[in-house]
Amino acid sequence: MNHLLYVLLTNALAASCLIFAIIFITLPLPPNAGLKNYRISLRILFVAYVASAFIAVVDKVLVNVLSMILLSMCSFLILLFSTALINLLHPERITRKFILIHISPLVFLNLLYWIGAIKFGNPMLGSLSQVMQNLIHPQILIRIATWLMCVTQLVYFGRSFKKEATLYNSRLDECFSENMKLHLPWVRICYDGALLLGGYALVISLVNSPVALMTFFSVLAVFFIVFGVCYIQYPRTYVQIEQVFHPLTPEIGQVPKQRHSWGKLKKQVLDQKYYLAPSVSIEEMAQLLQIGRTTLSGFINKEEGVNFNAWVGSLRIEEAMRIFRENPQLSIAQVSELVGYSEPSNFSRQFKMITGVSPSEWYRQRQQSL
Template identity: 30%
Template sequence: MNHLLYEYSLCTALALMLFFGFYFILAQTPDKSIFNNYLRSRRTMGAALLVLSANYAVHLFCGIRFTNHNAAILMNLSTYFLCYWLFSSALTSLLDRFYITRRRLIQHITLWCLFTILSGCVLFYLPCGIIQNSALLCMATWLFVYGIRLARRLILAYRHAVRFFDDTHSDDIGAYIRWLSIFTYWAVIFGVGCGLLTFLPDRYIFIWILSSIPFYIYLYHSYMNYLLFYEPVERVLEEEAEDKETLTPSCYIDIAENIKKWLEEDGFIRQGLTIKELSEILHTNRTYLSSYIKATYHQSFRDWITTYRIEYAKRIMLQFPEQSIAEVSEKSGFLSLSHFIRIFKEKEGLSPAKWKKSKI
């Protein structure tokens, strides 16, 4: 094995991991109470990165992979198990502030200790050969299933949040958290790959180290960028937590007629419209209004509003061809020109400019 390549890879990765870990824990956030959950999530992620940094440091400075191969495998398996929980907790808590509880923490720490003890018994007390290899396969399967279950829980929380955003807001709030989904799928692939590479011959181990660098750089940039969008997302999630209103008979009075009148007045072009605001305009309950829109129009609130905005934009382009696409986008209620162009192309098969040219 090329020890120099191995050591350079470890050194580079370790420096980045230490920087990201300490930054996540120590860097400040805006002095607002709404950022408390973001700060807790980022510190949890920082702890996960420092745990991995400790693993890298032992490999780099102690050369444990060459002095005690079984101890290196045990350390890697134990580290991955713990970090799976820390990673998933950090990300899931961004979507569910009540996810990290004392009971859940005790449960997963207990599982981690049990996994580590059993892995140690397999590696140090079972005789080498088919028995030990079979037991190691069982431990690797346990680790894999554990990681998949945590990832599944995170993906379900992500999809639930996106559905709620689409059912309550006319703008694509879900785009602000799309990185969570991308990172989760990448983490599953990376985690499985790291687990497999643990058992590969030494000459391939630098692949495991180098593959972590772009993975954690993406994580760092995602967390930093999310700081810009966290507040609007968290406020929407707070609305969901508060959405426990009780329906009253007044919720059902003339809602169809009121919606028809509101549509005729082009109320949907109001930028940043939410279902809460519309329910107040229509004098109804937002939970019932969301259910009514789904049952009547077979669309989420966002898709329903977007459909009318696209039709309104088409009317504007035909009636006032001298107006620019940016002006049409703004007048139609879209906050972003790029979002308007993308949605228009998805629905019409042409960009707004090409559609306009084909009709005039």
């Protein structure tokens, strides 16, 4: 009964993988040069999904401690999901050379193992005690090395993803006045899910548990589907965040850099209240000021000591407090809209971050002090 259920689960996984593999390779994309690496990621995911489908169909052994097939699948998926997701946050980070360097150890260990299997066989182990009893067996040593490699991959890519996510969020703050929807939370969720699945696979590879293995493949099938659905939506978001990855080229007619004066530029921003434009970006403000985005960002960072997001936020909150004082009849939602926020929740979050209290609490305290 367990074996039949296992076969059904692995076949379901294989079917879902093949369906999304076809979607990845046939997905129509806009002719945008910035999506070049995304196109490469889709091809990589095509290979990953087809390989996963193949492994799911071929590996019908329900119990085999430190299974080389399971460990190889784990390593392969850690690498492919990590690179695919990091590529969305930092397209220049993932190159063919990077992938080849990180997949080489897995290829080498597999070649070593399956060539060795011709002479030493593919030991079937039912428990860790059997692993200990055959510890000096060449095939067992290779399987242990593969398990340790998977652990190393989890740690390395976990740190790499955290670093790239921090850098991406910093870039967003340098470019957008309102960026909550651009933080790509699904990327973090998918990565955490991949990390947990990878860790779970390493744990169950050490135990004799058909139930744990079937649970793994059940969750993995769902994960493949959710990941695939999310990943193919990325081009829609890329249109909004493209400037994060591509610095603005100075426009024709801009004032020469040596003539820039932050005092004059800041006065223009304050007088014209450019910062109140809904979801204004640094690129849009730079165009209004007829300077390069890099120049404007440098002025804000150096002269104001903060990034673009924080600077615009502080100006908006100052304006909001002025409006509250002069127009106490206005609601938080109305004031939020007047100072450029698309959602009251974003306004309230920024207001509390700057003043230490919520807009309603600030207004209540002010009324009590009058």
